[in-house]
Amino acid sequence: MRFLGLLRANSWVLVLAAFLLIVPFLFPSLAFINIVSEILIMALFAVSLNLLIGYTGFVSFGHAAFFAVGSYTVGIMLQRLSASLPLAIPLALLCGMILSGIVALVIGYFCTRLTAIYFAFLTLAFSQIIYALIIKWESFTGGDQGLVGGIPRPPINLFGLSIDMTSPFSLYVLIVVAVCVSFLIIKIIIDSPFGWIIRAIRDNSERMNFLGINVRRYTIIVIVISGIFTGLAGGLIALHVSGSYPDHAFWTKSAEPIFMIMVGGMKVFAGPILGAIIVTELSAHLSSYIGLWGLIFGAFLVVFLMISRQGILDVLALKTGLIKKLKL
Amino acid sequence: MAILEIENLTKKFGHVAALSNVTLSIRDGEITSLIGPNGAGKTTIYNVVTGKFPPTSGRIIFKGEDITGLPSFTVWRKGISRSFQITNVFKTLTVLENIRTALIVHLGKSLQFFKPIDHYDDLYEKTLHILKLIGLEDKKDLPCQEISHGDMRIVEVGIALASEPELIFLDEPTAGMNPEETRRMVDLIKELFETTGTTFFITEHDMNVVFSVSNRIIVLNYGEILADGTPEEIHQNEDVKRAYLGGVEK
Numbered sequence: 001m002r003f004l005g006l007l008r009a010n011s012w013v014l015v016l017a018a019f020l021l022i023v024p025f026l027f028p029s030l031a032f033i034n035i036v037s038e039i040l041i042m043a044l045f046a047v048s049l050n051l052l053i054g055y056t057g058f059v060s061f062g063h064a065a066f067f068a069v070g071s072y073t074v075g076i077m078l079q080r081l082s083a084s085l086p087l088a089i090p091l092a093l094l095c096g097m098i099l100s101g102i103v104a105l106v107i108g109y110f111c112t113r114l115t116a117i118y119f120a121f122l123t124l125a126f127s128q129i130i131y132a133l134i135i136k137w138e139s140f141t142g143g144d145q146g147l148v149g150g151i152p153r154p155p156i157n158l159f160g161l162s163i164d165m166t167s168p169f170s171l172y173v174l175i176v177v178a179v180c181v182s183f184l185i186i187k188i189i190i191d192s193p194f195g196w197i198i199r200a201i202r203d204n205s206e207r208m209n210f211l212g213i214n215v216r217r218y219t220i221i222v223i224v225i226s227g228i229f230t231g232l233a234g235g236l237i238a239l240h241v242s243g244s245y246p247d248h249a250f251w252t253k254s255a256e257p258i259f260m261i262m263v264g265g266m267k268v269f270a271g272p273i274l275g276a277i278i279v280t281e282l283s284a285h286l287s288s289y290i291g292l293w294g295l296i297f298g299a300f301l302v303v304f305l306m307i308s309r310q311g312i313l314d315v316l317a318l319k320t321g322l323i324k325k326l327k328l
Numbered sequence: 329m330a331i332l333e334i335e336n337l338t339k340k341f342g343h344v345a346a347l348s349n350v351t352l353s354i355r356d357g358e359i360t361s362l363i364g365p366n367g368a369g370k371t372t373i374y375n376v377v378t379g380k381f382p383p384t385s386g387r388i389i390f391k392g393e394d395i396t397g398l399p400s401f402t403v404w405r406k407g408i409s410r411s412f413q414i415t416n417v418f419k420t421l422t423v424l425e426n427i428r429t430a431l432i433v434h435l436g437k438s439l440q441f442f443k444p445i446d447h448y449d450d451l452y453e454k455t456l457h458i459l460k461l462i463g464l465e466d467k468k469d470l471p472c473q474e475i476s477h478g479d480m481r482i483v484e485v486g487i488a489l490a491s492e493p494e495l496i497f498l499d500e501p502t503a504g505m506n507p508e509e510t511r512r513m514v515d516l517i518k519e520l521f522e523t524t525g526t527t528f529f530i531t532e533h534d535m536n537v538v539f540s541v542s543n544r545i546i547v548l549n550y551g552e553i554l555a556d557g558t559p560e561e562i563h564q565n566e567d568v569k570r571a572y573l574g575g576v577e578k
Contacts, residue, residue, distance in 0.1 A: 009444060191444045193437040193451075200429040203418035210378060211487070212404040212433045267420075 010187050017180040024172060033172040039280045040179040041236045046257035046264070046272035047186055048229035053258070054266030055190060056222045057202030059120045061254050062107070062127030066227040068134060068249030069103050070096035070234025075147040075244035076140070078154075086157040089165060093178070093235045100231020101224050103130075108223035112216045124251060131249040146245035151238055175236050182229050187269055189225065198222055259301065265311025274313055331356040331495055331527050332377070332408075337386035339369075339376050346372040348551045350386070354495065359521055359528040361538045364548035365571075370531040371413060373548075374497050378410050379403040390495070409493035411484045413500040413531075417472045424468035426483050428455045430490035454490075461523070462486040462516060478509030482516065489520060498530045502537055510537065517541050539563070547571075 007014065020040075024033050049063050073096035078088060085091055111122045134141045142148060153165040164170060189195055197218060201208050205215045238244045247253065256279070257272065264275025279297075287293040308315055330353040339347040347369045354360050362370050376383045379400040388396045390406055398406075418426050428445075431454050432438050446452070459465045462482050467475055472483060481501060488496055501517065502510045514537055521528060521541075532538045538545060538559075545562045547555040555565045562568055 006442070006444070188444070189441050192442055193432045193440045193445050193448070196425065196429060196445055197432060197438045199421065199425075200418050203420055204416060207412075207416045207418070207487075209400040210404055210410055211430050212401050212491070213438060214399070214401045218438075 013184045043273045043276035045233040046260040049257045050272045051226045056198040060123040062123030064253035065127035065130040066100040066230035067234035069100045070231030071238040071244040071248045074235035074238040096235035097231045101228040104227025108220040265313035268313040271313040333389040335387045340384045358543040360544045361542040368548040369551040407494040409488040410497035411488040419473040434491035
């Protein structure tokens with residue numbers, strides 16, 4: 001009952017999921033589901049990171065670490081032991097989330113010893129350690145080639161049903177469901193008392209110490225939650241591109257969700273989602289036409305931030321009550 | 329009975345002693361004011377007692393328990409709350425959300441992850457109760473960065489008070505306030521004292537405020553106690569007159 005209530009309060013997630021599931025069956029297009037899958041995965045990455053940046057006020061430059069742990073866990077598990085397991089894909093995704101969570105706990109434990117700017121530096125350093133590990137540990141990770149040869153997608157056997165996962169459509173459904181469920185869970189956490197405690201930490205972490213809150217402990221909890229969902233995004237990208245690459249751990253990967261948060265907005269839950277749509281869509285369409293895509297995107301970002309000083313949905317949230325009404 | 333005892337407290341920053349061998353006690357159920365010129369060490373006493381940094385030497389006893397050097401969040405849990413001299417509220421949150429934040433922790437709900445915050449009736453009622461108490465009910469939905477300085481100071485006190493502490497420290501509650509706002513703050517402190525029975529420990533530069541609210545006044549000068557007594561006694565005290573009150577004869 002309580003769960004139904006939570007669903008009703010966040011009905012936009014249901015609308016989003018229903019829309020995404022219906023569209024490809026009305027207009028079947030492989031290009032469409034490919035770009036939507038990528039947007040959804042990056043949106044989950046950005047929303048998870050925004051839990052830390054927008055809601056708790058700590059900037060991480062090293063979230064690619066968790067993304068890569070998720071990606072490689074899923075890649076390695078499915079390549080090595082997929083045939084023997086009835087629920088190989090969900091199991092691999094779950095393991096990716098757990099492992100990312102553990103890595104986040106370790107990284108979070110050390111990084112939260114420092115404040116603000118050094119916190120950001122240290123997250124970057126840790127993610128480069130993960131990157132170096134992936135490059136050097138060739139027998140396990142495939143080194144700088146990554147996990148090549150494709151990642152098998154065995155059927156999901158559930159209640160006597162065998163769901164074929166090799167078709168792009170079934171993978172698309174899996175991605176939509178996993179991402180939308182994650183959005184829902186993260187949104188519920190943001191609306192909870194814990195969610196309000198972390199907002200207060202963002203506004204004034206020093207004061208929270210004088211209100212009985214061990215700020216460091218709460219920050220670590222946020223990093224772990226964020227790491228778990230970033231790990232899921234990483235696991236999904238491994239399935240989506242059928243491979244895990246060192247690129248998933250490289251520091252530029254940590255920057256992508258930060259751009260999305262900057263463009264879309266950090267104070268509104270849907271901000272990073274909008275950012276993911278804009279950035280992914282623009283880079284997919286423009287990069288093939290324009291060689292200097294990065295230069296143009298950078299310039300766009302500079303001009304955009306100079307004018308707005310906030311993300312798109314932050315501006316809209318200030319100007320209209322609409323976003324509050326829709327509970328985005 | 330003493331609720332807080334400070335014994336031989338010394339705090340040095342490098343070679344400078346901000347506090348040297350301060351011994352004082354705060355009695356239960358009183359408003360005690362701590363006064364002294366700028367740099368006398370008032371805020372340092374607050375910071376050391378509430379765990380912002382540990383003392384160089386000395387002991388702090390709260391209700392018979394040694395709390396010396398405990399971290400701030402633990403000191404708060406023991407029942408000591410404080411407000412700050414420089415306004416220290418949650419600026420993007422509304423007045424209601426500011427007060428509610430303190431209550432989330434007080435009611436032990438800070439690790440609840442899944443139930444929406446507006447489904448906690450007790451939390452909402454207690455928040456409204458505090459808002460009524462501090463008289464900011466009509467401004468509850470305004471973000472703190474949009475209210476007046478005086479109101480912000482009152483929110484500051486409200487946050488400290490929300491957790492029903494046994495002992496509350498107010499660091500310069502009327503700092504930067506105009507006379508009208510100051511009067512409001514004085515009324516508020518008196519009213520809170522009467523309705524909640526909380527023990528108050530206040531620093532204040534405005535002598536009119538000090539003499540009108542306090543049961544007892546402690547005078548600090550260069551990190552040492554100069555005098556300790558009722559407002560009457562302090563007013564008569566020759567040392568205090570010479571060192572501190574000198575200019576403000578009434």
